[in-house]
Amino acid sequence: MGSINTRINMSVIVFADTRGEKVAKSTLETLTYGRKIAAKEGGTVTLVTFGDAPQDRLGALDANKVVVARNIGDADSQQLTRLVADLAGKENAKWIIFTHDDTGKAVAPRVAAKLQAGEVAGAITLPNEQGHIKRNVFSGKAQAWVELKTPLKVVSVLPNSIPVEAASPGASVEEYSGDLGVAKVTVKETRKAGEGIPLPEAEVVVSAGRGMKGPENWGMVEELAKELHAATACSRPVADMDWRPHHEHVGQTGVAIRPNLYIAIGISGAIQHLAGVNGSKVIAVINSDPEAPFFKSADYGIVGDAFEVLPKLIEAAKKLNAER
Amino acid sequence: MKILVLISHVPDTTARIAFTNDNTAYDASGVQFIVNPYDEWYALVRGLELKEAQGGTVTTITVGGAVTEPTIRKALAIGADDAVRVDTEPKDGHDVAAQVAAFAKDKGYDLILAGKETIDHNGSQVGPMVAELLDLPFLSLATKLDVADGKATAERDVRGDVEVVECPLPVVVSCAKGMAEQRIPNMRGIMAARTKPLQVIPAAATEALSTTVKFELPPPKQAVKMIPAEEAGKLIELLHSEAKVI
Numbered sequence: 001m002g003s004i005n006t007r008i009n010m011s012v013i014v015f016a017d018t019r020g021e022k023v024a025k026s027t028l029e030t031l032t033y034g035r036k037i038a039a040k041e042g043g044t045v046t047l048v049t050f051g052d053a054p055q056d057r058l059g060a061l062d063a064n065k066v067v068v069a070r071n072i073g074d075a076d077s078q079q080l081t082r083l084v085a086d087l088a089g090k091e092n093a094k095w096i097i098f099t100h101d102d103t104g105k106a107v108a109p110r111v112a113a114k115l116q117a118g119e120v121a122g123a124i125t126l127p128n129e130q131g132h133i134k135r136n137v138f139s140g141k142a143q144a145w146v147e148l149k150t151p152l153k154v155v156s157v158l159p160n161s162i163p164v165e166a167a168s169p170g171a172s173v174e175e176y177s178g179d180l181g182v183a184k185v186t187v188k189e190t191r192k193a194g195e196g197i198p199l200p201e202a203e204v205v206v207s208a209g210r211g212m213k214g215p216e217n218w219g220m221v222e223e224l225a226k227e228l229h230a231a232t233a234c235s236r237p238v239a240d241m242d243w244r245p246h247h248e249h250v251g252q253t254g255v256a257i258r259p260n261l262y263i264a265i266g267i268s269g270a271i272q273h274l275a276g277v278n279g280s281k282v283i284a285v286i287n288s289d290p291e292a293p294f295f296k297s298a299d300y301g302i303v304g305d306a307f308e309v310l311p312k313l314i315e316a317a318k319k320l321n322a323e324r
Numbered sequence: 325m326k327i328l329v330l331i332s333h334v335p336d337t338t339a340r341i342a343f344t345n346d347n348t349a350y351d352a353s354g355v356q357f358i359v360n361p362y363d364e365w366y367a368l369v370r371g372l373e374l375k376e377a378q379g380g381t382v383t384t385i386t387v388g389g390a391v392t393e394p395t396i397r398k399a400l401a402i403g404a405d406d407a408v409r410v411d412t413e414p415k416d417g418h419d420v421a422a423q424v425a426a427f428a429k430d431k432g433y434d435l436i437l438a439g440k441e442t443i444d445h446n447g448s449q450v451g452p453m454v455a456e457l458l459d460l461p462f463l464s465l466a467t468k469l470d471v472a473d474g475k476a477t478a479e480r481d482v483r484g485d486v487e488v489v490e491c492p493l494p495v496v497v498s499c500a501k502g503m504a505e506q507r508i509p510n511m512r513g514i515m516a517a518r519t520k521p522l523q524v525i526p527a528a529a530t531e532a533l534s535t536t537v538k539f540e541l542p543p544p545k546q547a548v549k550m551i552p553a554e555e556a557g558k559l560i561e562l563l564h565s566e567a568k569v570i
């Protein structure tokens with residue numbers, strides 16, 4: 001059937017964070033996801049955002065329309081839920097797409113529950129021919145295809161899963177003027193953690209484990225990361241011993257990441273560690289023990305002492321940077 | 325203070341991951357199940373610490389069949405006062421949240437604590453959905469949690485920064501690493517857990533909003549390419565010219 005009317009009226013809502021120095025890559029990925037669904041189903045894309053991003057930046061996004069709620073932050077997920085739910089109704093949305101980041105993880109399930117819509121949390125593919133969407137389960141040790149059974153569908157897209165595709169930018173920008181209620185959750189203080197690339201978004205990650213012997217030896221790890229424009233990460237015992245901050249802990253009980261390149265130095269490759277990193281496209285392992293289990297999951301390996309190998313890698317990375 | 329902690333029953337972190345029924349169901353045969361680490365190490369232990377400091381009760385709730393009872397007893401052995409099991413095999417994350425919300429809605433909990441995600445479904449859905457269904461605020465991915473003067477204060481890691489947020493009770497909190505230290509149950513706790521109340525209640529009527537149609541395992545890795553340590557710099561060249569990732 002698919003009457004012409006429903007095709008024309010349908011819309012895809014993309015909720016994304018547009019704050020910061022520039023639009024995050026994950027936002028562009030989520031927008032690409034929404035655009036592809038809209039193109040397939042014959043609808044328009046409305047990007048819903050919040051905060052203080054400059055008007056020209058919003059107008060340059062690849063959406064039909066941008067709606068921005070200027071006076072709210074992301075601390076109160078109830079306000080953001082009201083915003084998205086209100087616009088989903090007004091725009092006759094059939095899909096609502098989020099980024100599976102800190103904000104999306106809090107707001108997408110709320111919106112799904114409020115609107116009684118099925119949700120895929122952490123999608124790694126677009127819908128296939130049957131409309132099923134793939135996501136990681138068992139901490140990345142397996143994947144599941146999920147079917148959403150409701151007419152309205154909510155998806156949060158895992159960063160680094162969908163390649164960004166450029167379209168023809170140019171959106172009309174509207175400021176949201178509805179009533180979002182009072183924020184119950186308020187931010188009292190923000191402590192800047194310093195420079196560095198946020199781990200979940202990094203394309204290259206240099207990670208180190210107990211094989212580094214102590215926090216005083218992390219200078220080399222950081223230097224290699226800097227040369228490769230990489231984020232730094234660590235294994236759980238390293239964070240537990242306070243050698244490194246907790247937010248660097250990757251694995252089953254830490255952050256799950258899927259960068260293009262994961263370099264693991266002095267990490268044994270325990271199953272709980274692998275669970276958080278085995279979605280990486282390429283894995284390189286440096287370990288002094290040829291029997292270290294991590295080599296079984298690696299694409300490239302060096303059996304050697306980190307303290308001898310790291311300086312060679314830093315030197316080679318510097319050389320590569322000088323050449324390009 | 326009345327505290328409710330959501331406890332999920334999950335395969336041990338080292339469990340073999342395999343599927344049955346034409347890859348539509350997890351093969352649990354021979355698998356050891358545990359309390360979801362985020363629920364146990366952070367949500368439950370922090371709930372107990374707050375109760376010990378300020379008085380109150382800690383109740384756990386689990387949505388699942390009778391097979392989850394050893395896991396629930398473990399939570400009781402760690403120190404929860406009593407437990408509730410909603411007797412149903414949950415259909416999806418929303419179903420879990422709907423069951424918890426149906427139980428909690430008229431009980432007056434000040435704090436509802438959930439782990440940040442489960443290590444089997446990894447959805448991070450249940451906490452925020454419970455909050456929405458109960459029309460409560462939600463503190464997501466909290467690494468520290470304190471309660472005073474009817475308010476909860478939490479720290480969260482946001483894009484590498486640390487944010488301190490505040491919110492009036494009642495509130496739902498998703499708990500992440502940093503909030504508490506794991507507690508190993510002692511003999512007395514294990515003995516006491518045997519006789520602590522575990523109430524089994526029937527499930528509320530719900531409909532599945534989503535279903536998992538098929539599981540798959542990732543394709544096996546190609547053989548690793550080894551580079552001699554003396555020529556370690558070659559790795560960088562290969563990552564650039566062959567793998568094209570730097």
Ligand SMILES: Cc1cc2nc3c(=O)[nH]c(=O)nc-3n(C[C@H](O)[C@H](O)[C@H](O)COP(=O)(O)OP(=O)(O)OC[C@H]3O[C@@H](n4cnc5c(N)ncnc54)[C@H](O)[C@@H]3O)c2cc1C
Pocket residue numbers: 208209210211212234235236237238249250251252253254265266267268269270271272273276286287288289292304305306307337361
């Ligand atoms: C429920 C549960 C959840 C867990 N969750 C996580 C998780 O999320 N993330 C996580 O990382 N772990 C997790 N773990 C812990 C995990 O099982 C391992 O203990 C941990 O990953 C080991 O960290 P590691 O590799 O740094 O240390 P080790 O296992 O001690 O390995 C150190 C490695 O360094 C190598 N090495 C030593 N010296 C050198 C040198 N000079 N040069 C090069 N290599 C060297 C050694 O050969 C060894 O392979 C979890 C465990 C449990 C039980």
